[in-house]
Amino acid sequence: MPRVDADLKLDFKDVLLRPKRSSLRSRSEVDLQRTFTFRNSKQTYNGIPVIAANMDTTGTFEMARVFSKHTLFTALHKHYSLEEWKKFAADFPECLEHVAASSGSGQADLEKLCRILEAVPLIKYICLDVANGYSEHFVEFVKTVRGKFPNHTIMAGNVVTGEMVEELILSGADIIKVGIGPGSVCTTRIKTGVGYPQLSAVIECADSAHGLKGHIISDGGCCCPGDIAKAFGAGADFVMLGGMLAGHDQSAGEVIEKNGKKVKLFYGMSSDTAMKKYVGGVAEYRASEGRTVEVPYKGDVEDTIRDILGGLRSTCTYVGAAKLKELSRRTTFIRVTQQSSHMFG
């Protein structure tokens, strides 16, 4: 018999943060910087823990240049060549502190990752990303990468439940990527029925990770700065963004003019678009698990960054957290049925 878990799992849209008494006078007093020491690499991190996703449209070198100025982080996508990496490292060495090199779990991916890390020794972070972090094969892969790179900080995922977070941390990962299906261009839930509401996933996975002194990234499902605040409030150490960063100057792809409006393409990394681009099409035995959308052109990502960080500071002020670090301790979520007034659409 299949089992049905009786308690309802929650998404960002199902909750709001309850305001609390605060001694802060202005949101400018709020400190968003965090410092972490990672469990397995023993390395330390300093920065505002918001990450541009390792998608080929958002995890770009151009994004990294702007993000690193604000001490934000970029998980660079895995499709850059060794030569492109070398050039980037030579031209913008100051960015390397705030980027990760990405890899899937294929043999060719691993070899390329090794060459990049050898050529650019200043890269301190590795992002190991597969659609299904539950396979034994992936656990073995994480162990292999940890064996080869004992001092690099390893991000690994994606998973959505505590027991798998623990398994990956014990296998050598430092930071676990949490999220299956919440992304704006992800269709995994539609194509497979598999998934987990993101807020509940973050609450449960953060609890598991922190018990082992590990860390997590909430990956996917943030549609607005308020969702980022909720992810941090739920216990995420880092929050990864895709759709919110799409459509900017720093996002990859051409600006297209359509009916007098400017748009940019954004797509999931398992969409038809991405699979055609990188592997020549969707294999016979699988379905595409992502879609392609046109997002309105949004200009320079600097403005979006200011909007996000301003929102986060305001959240902290409302709940009385002087530092981002205190946000989850000060968080009480209330369950709601609507987020905002739709009176004017």
Place this chain on the structure above:
Amino acid sequence: MPRIENDIKLDFKDVLLRPKRSTLKSRSEVDLMRTFIFRNSKQSYTGIPVIAANMDTVGTFEMACSLQKFSLFTAIHKHYSVEEWKQFAKTNPQCIEHVAASSGTGQGDFERLSEILEAVPNIRYICLDVANGYSEHFVQYVKDVRAKFPSHTIMAGNVVTGEMVEELILSGADIIKVGIGPGSVCTTRKKTGVGYPQLSAVIECADAAHGLNGHIISDGGCTCPGDVAKAFGAGADFVMLGGMLAGHTQSGGETIEKDGKKFKLFYGMSSETAMKRHAGGVADYRASEGKTVQVPFKGDVEETTKDILGGLRSTCTYVGASKLKELSRRTTFIRVTQQLNTVFGEGSQQ
């Protein structure tokens, strides 16, 4: 006093499958084929247990020819004549293993079914389909058909509760069709207020059927490959699709051009459209219990089939099931409030 059952019954949209540890390396390793031996006919089945519904727009001969290439099944609708059946069986003998002949309980239905099964003895499956499988009349009909065709595999329905699944199995049916009102063009719930959320119906009916070595079909309510996976996860042995297979080249009906876009008509078998077409109109004493919609033309059904099977393989990989058979044992449903991030609109995959 009316009684209210307090636990919430669930639809596909109310749940997601929880991922579980898996030793599978690739979704290409997943085996979707199933083999069943049926309780009453004693016949065996091997195939991928997804069925095109016995609606005149979906359960067509053309659909059967395409789906059988993937070992999928088609419940052929009941409006084909004996001559059309003979012609089909002669030109496409390879399809007959994966099709059922359908029948209602009306006057003449039984005679026509008997004629077809006599003319095409290779047909091994009978689909007995009525809107309300709870009538004593239907139970008797199932017994009569079983007596006349002792070694045909009989699908019968529709019902939504365990006690009626058991009754139909004990009356001679092998596979019970489960679903009242979940279909995309069904208006039974609106017109009558009667129905049962499909996921809970499947969980409860599968349990009842399997206890007697019977089988069930989850019929209706699947809007995407993920829903098909949830139906199997809930314990369905077969999953029947109508709306998801509508609008294809192989679907019945003409392609209509409208504002430069192509559409096909799709309608419930108790809709006004269907009743006009097959019974000369809606009888005075009844309301139509189906609607008619225009679905965008989707091309060849083979692409849709690959999309569905690819999705199912991926589901099995996520929950660690190397075979479709293991899916329901590996299934834990979690309750959710939304399926999909709609920040960029509902959109299609393109």
